Amino acid sequence: MTLLFAIVSVLTFAAVGTYLYQVLVRKIELRDDGRLVDKVVLVRSLLSDYSSIASIDRAPAPFRHSVHGIDGLVLRLSSMDGKVILQTTAPMYFPSTLSPQGLVPITRTPQAEDVHRQSWAPDELRVLNAIGVLGDVAGTPVQISISRPRSRHSEFLRHYLLNLACAVTLGATVVAVLGFLIVRQGMAPLRMVISQANNISTHRMNTRLPAQRGPLELRELGAAFNAMLDRLEDGVQRLSGFAADLAHDLRTPVNTLMMETQVALSRPRTVEEYQTLAASNLEEYEHLATMIENTLFLARVDNAGLAINRQTLDAQAELLRIRNYFEGLAEEAGITLTLAQTAANATLDADATLLRRALGNLLSNAIAHTPRGGAITLTLRQADDGLQIDVANTGDGVAAQHLPHIFERYYRADSARPSNASTGLGLAIVRAIMRLHGGEATVHSMPGATTTFSLRFCSAPTC
Ligand SMILES: Nc1ncnc2c1ncn2[C@@H]1O[C@H](COP(=O)(O)OP(=O)(O)OP(=O)(O)O)[C@@H](O)[C@H]1O
Ligand SMILES: [Mg+2]
Structure with missing residues (x-):
């Protein structure tokens, strides 16, 4: 400069x-x-x-x-x-x-x-x-x-020309020196930004720039820089929380596998005993595989590495299909699974595989949490700005304190009775899928009465 x-x-x-x-x-x-x-x-x-x-x-x-x-x-x-x-x-x-x-x-x-x-x-x-x-x-x-x-x-x-040349040289020199001093003075806050930026690492993310001081142009930069640090800090915190949760959730099945194998090896066993052990281990391996697959899916969604293949789907037909798929399971559990007809001929602009996965997660949760004799209702509604699919089930529901966290990864509301088959990622995947579609997933629960999960597909131009 x-x-x-x-x-x-x-x-x-x-x-x-x-x-x-x-x-x-x-x-x-x-x-x-x-x-x-x-x-x-x-x-x-x-x-x-x-x-x-x-x-x-x-x-x-x-x-x-x-x-x-x-x-x-x-x-x-x-x-x-x-x-x-x-x-x-x-x-x-x-x-x-x-x-x-x-x-x-x-x-x-x-x-x-x-x-x-x-x-x-x-x-x-x-x-x-x-x-x-x-x-x-x-x-x-x-x-x-x-x-x-x-x-x-x-x-x-x-003579005049000579004087003029001297004056030009002198003037230019004075301006250059003054310019240098002004630039130096003006850039001083930038040097502070550099030294602060050098101090920031994933372990030390609480440093913030004094955005209220310095020249006006740099104050804006400082505010934007601080906002970026806030976002990064939040991201890093969530990432480390996610890593800790993942490690914690992987540790349980791995420990179980280790313990079972150690016990089995502690003395000679019959072939039948080894077969039982292998079958039990297989269950754990399947659980681990599901957890890894779900985690990878969420990681790909987070890194925007997942391309969605949108198609125009017949919403009613999709719900019918998923109901037929889960009908057997519901029947086995003594639950009635019904489809409410409210928005016939409605179409949905969505990725069929991802939509089925989201609905599948909601229905398997509903079946798991509905007591024998209860009911699950699938409803399709036409909202103002798009279609909405509700999955409602009777049962204990979700306590109010759990509702804000229920879509978080590895969050289980009923930790008192953890199931071996549960990874705590089902609803996180539902929310990620809805975000990929530009929509949202919400929950309403009246403990002891009904719990309703809603998928809102927004089709308004403002979405
Ligand atoms: N329909 C429901 N009724 C009551 N509680 C529910 C319902 N659906 C989800 N929950 C609560 O929300 C928690 C999180 O659900 P989520 O689907 O994310 O995990 P999960 O079902 O435990 O495991 P998985 O990854 O196998 O689905 C559940 O552990 C459960 O406590
Ligand atoms: Mg689930």
Whole structure:
């Protein structure tokens, strides 16, 4: 930034300096051309006092005085056939012939525009040619030529240019140094952000930036940075909680397997005993496999690595299918499973496999928690912003304190009677599936009466 600041200031100063220099050169040129015009007017009036060319030869002093004192100014009077009558400088210091370009007639007063240039090595001249007459208006015409070398001010301009270059360099340097100091001062809070950021790790995530101090632009950065840290801290905490829960839940079946195997190996066993052990172990292995599969599924959903394959599904047909699938199980448990007809011909834009998995999880929970003689009802409703599927069952229900956590991973409301087949991931998967579909899963429970899990598929454009 400092370098850019310096480059920009050098360019700006140089552009301004060049402009000022050009303006000065032009102004000086105009003023000097104006002087030539004044002299021509003066010489014309002097000529009117002379009656003949010979009289000029006799008294040339007024003409010489007319250009006296102005550095480099030369007057030449010549007859109309080109013969020099008077020249205020020695012949070798002046071109022998002056171009008659722009000869101003006697009828007109010369202007600065009539001044033209004539090259005369090693310099360049500014020349004004005009006609003057001796005596009265009808007198002998005489050619007046007044010139000045263009380089008359070159020394002065060179000095000016040098001064200007020094001023530009000095100005640019001062601006660069000030720019450096300003940038340094302005960036100081950023260095603090860097040092704070260097201190943050997964073990130390409680550091926050002082977002109320520093320049306004950095305060916004600080607030955004702090908000990002909040999100990260929350994520890291959940991740470590998740890892701890996972380890805890894997430990129980692995310990059971180990214990059973140790007991079996403690003395010789019959083939039947080994077969019973293997069958029991197989059950544990299946449980472990389900847990690992469910955990992987949730991890893939979390990392957005799961592509969903949306199809337009006949919602009624899907519910019928799932009811038929669970009918046998419900019957075995002495539970009636019914399908309430409320939104016929409704379609659902969802991934069929994931929808079946979510409904399957809700129904297996319902069957597990409905006492013999109870009832499970599947209802399809048309809500304002989309379809809703309710799975309601009678039974003890879920106590109010468990409701906010029931969709969390590894959360079991009835920990007093943990089942071997339970992984505590079923509802977490239901919620993850609904999030993938842009919908949500909710629960209402009246302990002792009914518990209703609702899946809301949002189809409004605002979803
Ligand atoms: N219909 C229901 N009635 C009462 N309690 C329920 C019901 N559904 C779920 N629960 C409670 O919510 C807890 C979490 O359910 P979730 O499906 O996530 O796990 P799980 O059923 O224990 O194990 P799995 O991973 O095998 O499904 C259950 O342990 C249970 O206590
Ligand atoms: Mg379950």
